[in-house]
Amino acid sequence: MFKWQESFSSNVKEFDEQHKKLFALGNQLLDVVHASRNTDHYDDIMEALDELKEYTVYHFNAEEELMLTYNYPKLMSHKMQHKKFLGKVEELLSKDIDKNQVDVTLELLTFLADWIQNHILVTDSQYGDFFNKHGEY
Secondary structure (H helix, E strand, O other): OOOOOHHHOOOOHHHHHHHHHHHHHHHHHHHHHHOOOOOOOHHHHHHHHHHHHHHHHHHHHHHHHHHHHOOOOOHHHHHHHHHHHHHHHHHHHHOOOOOOHHHHHHHHHHHHHHHHHHHHHHHHHHOHHHHHHOOOO
16 A cells, blocks of 8 residues: 655655655555554554654655755745644544554544645645755755
């Protein structure tokens, strides 16, 4: 389900490598879903959520710093989307994950798939040419 393709590239190598981490996290969560439902996966889910939170803070800061450096015209709307993403991660972390492992994992997978489709493939794809014109590849 989470397979990187070159057509997903933003044409900024640093950000593409960071986006690939999101795909890896999605696959990690898919493994949890496909594993036995009789096994406790709380630690795996929490590890994935913690990695996701750490990843997004790092990645979002990197994108926003470069946007600020070059005065990217869509910086504020981009930051708002990032803020909503982090809010969703916090919302998931606040749920009773231990008792609802499958539901939380499926909700997170759906959210990640939507993020890839609507943010990475649409919103992030818009900044490639802008950054390339400023010498960022």
